[in-house]
Amino acid sequence: MNLDSTLRTEIQKALTALFNQTVEAVQLQPTNQEFEGSHTLVCFPLTKLSRKGPEETARLVGDYLVQHSGVVSRFNVVKGFLNLVLNDRVWLDVFQSIFVNPNYGQLSPNGEEIMIEYSSPNTNKPLHLGHLRNNFLGYSVAEIYKANGYKVHKVQIINDRGIHICKSMAAWQLYGQGENPENTGMKGDHLVGKYYVEFDKKYKAEIADLIGQGMSEEEAGKKAPIMQLAVELLRKWEQRDPETVALWKTMNGWVYSGFDATYKRMGVDFEKLYYESDTYLLGKEEVLKGVEKGVFFKKEDGSVWVDLTADGLDQKVLLRSDGTSVYMTQDIGTAILRFTDFPKIMGQVYTVGNEQEYHFKVLFLILQKLGFDWAKRCFHLSYGMVDLPTGKMKSREGTVVDADDLMQEMVDEAEKQTRELGKVDEITEEEALKLFEMIGLGALKFFLLKVDPKKRMLFDPNESIQLQGFTGPFIQYTHARIRAIIRKAESMDIVCTEADLKQVDALEPAERDALNVLSLFESRVKEAAREYSPAVIANYAFDLAKEYNKFYQNIPIFNETNPARLRFRIAFSKATADAIKKAMNLLGIAVPEKM
């Protein structure tokens, strides 16, 4: 049963009976902790129909609901707020509907398909902390959409071509001495990254040198030999020079095997990978079509532009005067290609940092101007940067937090703390290693996902490895605790049936509160999708765990002598554990049986 809509219906009935009128949307909100009740009707807006003061209006509605609705057992009025106490029978009915539904939290298929892009790294260096936020976000939003009944296609576009990879190639050619992942034992993405850094160092030295010889800074930037080599490699690559293409393939290959290992540990996956080298030419044709249609215009030098001044933006170049594509061009092409590959998707979600907000605003506008309906259903999931306590991450200053290193540190720290607590005494070494991984990554993911994606966030390493309070491990721990109860119940052959639920006559306040939170799961799953926000789920999982812990601390389950009530509590505990697990899975976080 849907408690919320049931209540709303009853309230509308009451308003009709009392005042012979209804309102479009009654304002129903959770009751503050300090007052008795679970749901509160805000009565200020109702004074217009009642033509009475807010308190009297509240009392009238409250009386009516107690007498006629069958769901409200009593109420209290504070100012214009009508706090409703529901029947325990109603709460048990709510629980029953959860109890009989093994898919609680998973909404039924809605027949819609959606594409979600995330990750999309450059191939010249390893992933860092910023990528972690991106990947965890994208993965989680995809899972949240699945839970909302969508068929989801996870994709990414890999920026495998361009000057950045040529820089690594140039440095490797000059100083690599045949190094590769095998003979160095280095992860491929890190090896390529090493040469990217190497490039930067040499480049800077060469510039300084040239400036010393009297050259201007701008000219030196262009004339530096290592940069000229990189540009030359890019030119050769575009001309399909076999040797250059071979080196490019080799080095990208190293990066991919490195990324694969990182993705695997992160626990993210993709249905299809798009490569920029395959798609970067695609947009050109569409742009030329747009010129014919008069959507774009050509300048005298041959460059093609779109004029967005009417939309409050600028003019934007789409093809260079030499006819080559820019970033925007290939994004137009890729977008169209994706809708060809997956004709049933109703829209696309781009998980990309907020520094590209302008870019996506322009992209979606252009797609609309080209006449693609689906452009309106494209969404830039824009997230804020991750800052360190020392400020912004800067590669130049070596403050970039490497994704692989960070994950390892989190797992090491989880191991240290877990061992200190003596939690590994009863499990095998193999189980223990799995547990450390689960806790370390759980802490990391939760830390990055608990904050509203739109907001810039601070990554404090000391805080991220905390295992108490508003953290992933706290929730994992609650799950493990409940599982211990379930195991015990199973060993005692305690099984709950619907008939047992019918025999429970009253609930403890702690049960009512916990049940209330449990009943909110599906509405939070919907909200999370609507807001594109895993933070909604993270907050919910925490609330649920916290509320259950209160119940757990308050009521020793196995002390209960009434059999129906005991069985209900076991079933309720199990349903809570299931919901915690599902919610955490929506965040990409696994939960342990023991910890």
Add this chain to the structure above:
RNA sequence: GGUCCGAUAGCUCAACUGGAUAGAGCAUCAGCCUUCUAAGCUGACGGUUCGGGGUUCGAGUCCCUGUCGGAUCACCA
């Protein structure tokens, strides 16, 4: 300079989209393990919601204005 985003407890974050005395976690202090896992629970302390105006029965939330951060405005990606 134009545009966009942000500012909430010492710190990190919430606040159901305009509703009650603004809530959590961390930190600090004080309690609770003979009972299902103390990575837990209970309490205390902590606020001019950046400043100033306005709209409203009612504003952290909406409007105007100022201050301070950040992003963006390339024939870069």
